[in-house]
Amino acid sequence: MDKVTYIDHSSFLLELDDRAFLFDYWKGDIPPTDKPLYIFSSHRHRDHFNEYIMNMPARKIILSNDIRVKPTENTLKIGTNKSVDIDGMKVTTLKSTDEGVAFIIEYKGKIIYHAGDLNDWYWEGEDEKENLRMRESYRHIIKKGFENIPKVDIAFLLVDPRQENECGCGTDFFLENVEAKHIFPMHFWGDHKRVEEYIRTRKENIYTITHTQQVFELEGLI
16 A cells, blocks of 8 residues: 655655655655655755755655755756656656745656645735735646646645744645645644644645654555
């Protein structure tokens, strides 16, 4: 059975039958896996990238090209709004509203999405003109990026408590416009209680994360 392990913040290990994906490792224990490993880092912020991953035995390390690190022979740097084929999977990037990229992975007819820092960064009490510009930009990117992808099988989406009442505004818009089967909140800085409060406002199947190293088994993903 396929499974997801929550490592910390925006970092997850997704294990399928024949390969594993590590997303945005920052810190924490990485579960051991005997499957071919593909590592993704969405941008250079320290809460999304740790140079430690460059020494891991990965089949491929896929980095946003804003990450300044000496590449290894198995490293691929990728810019915004690009698509590449890697070992039977198609990896597409969307431009982030902050730094770097978000990843859409198509594999065996299924879709996996990790948002990185692509979010509706609406900050209460800040300049309203800038807030609305950010909101418009985010919504345009999501609509365009998913116009031919009506359904996502697994999505890692931001719920950032620093945005207070707007903590889930980016995820709200995503779920109103894209059908998602398995949904994981991230980027919540360890504030599990705030995430649980947000989840109660949604009808979708959003997994409740209560601690690091929490494992979720996903039946029928691939």
